[in-house]
Amino acid sequence: MKKIYVIKIGGNIIDDEQKLSVFLSAFATQSIANEGGLVLVHGGGKLATRMAEKMGIEQQMVDGRRITDAETLKIVTMVYAGYINKNIVAQLQANGCNAIGLTGADGNAIEAHKRIAKSGVNYGFAGDIDDVNTRLLRVLLDQQMTVVLAPVTHDKKGQLLNTNADTIAQETAKALSAEYDVSLIYTFEKSGVLLNADDDTTVINSINPSSYLELKTQQKIFAGMIPKLDNAFAALHSGVKKVIIGKAEQLEQLISGVSGTTIIDE
Amino acid sequence: MKKIYVIKIGGNIIDDEQKLSVFLSAFATQSIANEGGLVLVHGGGKLATRMAEKMGIEQQMVDGRRITDAETLKIVTMVYAGYINKNIVAQLQANGCNAIGLTGADGNAIEAHKRIAKSGVNYGFAGDIDDVNTRLLRVLLDQQMTVVLAPVTHDKKGQLLNTNADTIAQETAKALSAEYDVSLIYTFEKSGVLLNADDDTTVINSINPSSYLELKTQQKIFAGMIPKLDNAFAALHSGVKKVIIGKAEQLEQLISGVSGTTIIDE
Numbered sequence: 353m354k355k356i357y358v359i360k361i362g363g364n365i366i367d368d369e370q371k372l373s374v375f376l377s378a379f380a381t382q383s384i385a386n387e388g389g390l391v392l393v394h395g396g397g398k399l400a401t402r403m404a405e406k407m408g409i410e411q412q413m414v415d416g417r418r419i420t421d422a423e424t425l426k427i428v429t430m431v432y433a434g435y436i437n438k439n440i441v442a443q444l445q446a447n448g449c450n451a452i453g454l455t456g457a458d459g460n461a462i463e464a465h466k467r468i469a470k471s472g473v474n475y476g477f478a479g480d481i482d483d484v485n486t487r488l489l490r491v492l493l494d495q496q497m498t499v500v501l502a503p504v505t506h507d508k509k510g511q512l513l514n515t516n517a518d519t520i521a522q523e524t525a526k527a528l529s530a531e532y533d534v535s536l537i538y539t540f541e542k543s544g545v546l547l548n549a550d551d552d553t554t555v556i557n558s559i560n561p562s563s564y565l566e567l568k569t570q571q572k573i574f575a576g577m578i579p580k581l582d583n584a585f586a587a588l589h590s591g592v593k594k595v596i597i598g599k600a601e602q603l604e605q606l607i608s609g610v611s612g613t614t615i616i617d618e
Numbered sequence: 619m620k621k622i623y624v625i626k627i628g629g630n631i632i633d634d635e636q637k638l639s640v641f642l643s644a645f646a647t648q649s650i651a652n653e654g655g656l657v658l659v660h661g662g663g664k665l666a667t668r669m670a671e672k673m674g675i676e677q678q679m680v681d682g683r684r685i686t687d688a689e690t691l692k693i694v695t696m697v698y699a700g701y702i703n704k705n706i707v708a709q710l711q712a713n714g715c716n717a718i719g720l721t722g723a724d725g726n727a728i729e730a731h732k733r734i735a736k737s738g739v740n741y742g743f744a745g746d747i748d749d750v751n752t753r754l755l756r757v758l759l760d761q762q763m764t765v766v767l768a769p770v771t772h773d774k775k776g777q778l779l780n781t782n783a784d785t786i787a788q789e790t791a792k793a794l795s796a797e798y799d800v801s802l803i804y805t806f807e808k809s810g811v812l813l814n815a816d817d818d819t820t821v822i823n824s825i826n827p828s829s830y831l832e833l834k835t836q837q838k839i840f841a842g843m844i845p846k847l848d849n850a851f852a853a854l855h856s857g858v859k860k861v862i863i864g865k866a867e868q869l870e871q872l873i874s875g876v877s878g879t880t881i882i883d884e
Contacts, residue, residue: 407672426701434700435692438770438778442723446776452725457708459718459763488761495757497725504704510712512704 356493356532357382357607358391360521364541365600366397366436376440378603380447388450388496389532391489391524394440395503395517400431420476420514428514429504437502444498451498456505457512459488462520464505464513479505479513481520484527522587529591536592537607538580539600544613545581549574555598559615561585581615588617622759622798623648623873624657626787630807631866632663632702642706644869646713654716654762655798657755657790660706661769661783666697686742686780694780695770703768710764717764722771723778725754728786730771730779745771745779747786750793788853795857802858803873804846805866810879811847815840821864825881827851847881854883
């Protein structure tokens, strides 16, 4: 089975031009070494919020989540699918990596539905994923292309939808697992899952279901990590081989398994 | 040889939500009837200018042409490659047409270089096309996908470039002519090349090199059409089978040859 790495990068990299450039150079090297078996999923960063401010569009927030109204969706589409996605693709191309940027609408890559309003909260144009088009991804991966996914999907009825990048990474990794040996890499600010949230040297190298239970029982895991780890195990149960959590700056070491936290189901 | 139609739509359609929706529905029907042998190239419309105004970015103009400075390029990338391209793709998908939206950076579809400054005029981040990647287009067309090209290319050194949509359509049609029977359709406000620019019923059905010479000698062609027609003949000399000029609202009739002006090289 061919190896595929689905790699998610977040705002801390996207908002920092210098960091992003270093990351994309490392990513291109890995992509070439792995014959294009890489999928990059990027989040949004702060540019959309800054754009909305500049244009005088007020951001509605509910429980710390931004509500995607029609004007916000317009900005999200411009910034995520346009500015960020195309600049990442152009930089990867400059580094010799044959990248192609897609939203979920392109080639019907990811079909979603508008999130159902719950307890009176209407999330607006937020997408919950129904299906990832592995046939399209396989065609592109077979051509040694590197797919770069923006956090925008569609409902196949003409509506674009703002969609969480972590979820896109997870659903893409799960869907590709039917045909590939898939590793899912989540990058964030820390070096991995930490025993002491304030000490970046306390990375837990490996977590499996029994050690996870132990860590939770002993309350050794930062509460904020628990949903991420629960999602990681859900991905493993759906066929993903490994989930790796760590710093984007250490991409090569995350792929080779010498840095970050590797979550496995055995 | 498989038939391919490269179709360019301009601002008059893009800026009018209702017209665009009707056009995309007709386009999808044609795409399905022609088994995906359609390539759509879209221009920018007025949204980029409105965005720039909202954000307080002044537009530099030289000889009626907008200069693409760094801030303008950012907006062009957001609006053309993000908002317009992805909304067109989502609407085509809703109409059963498997569209995929690309800039020149995606899969290195179109490589360009930054326009060389001439007579002291620096055009900024404007792209002149060097190469169209027909291999990528063939892979997508073979999958019955409909390619939707945004007027943004790259220089393969990491720089995105604002690129004229007419030129993208022309260069794409020329490049595809090596492998396909290509018709190039330019849509604009009028029903075709007119004998009387004020009377939309005076469409010239067909122009060939000898009738073109005659029309020019008799000064029967509106001066503004001459560069378009010269470009059309240049495309025919590079292997394009037909160039058709007419109204986007009559797409089906343009394809079947009953409306618009057909320019042929015989």
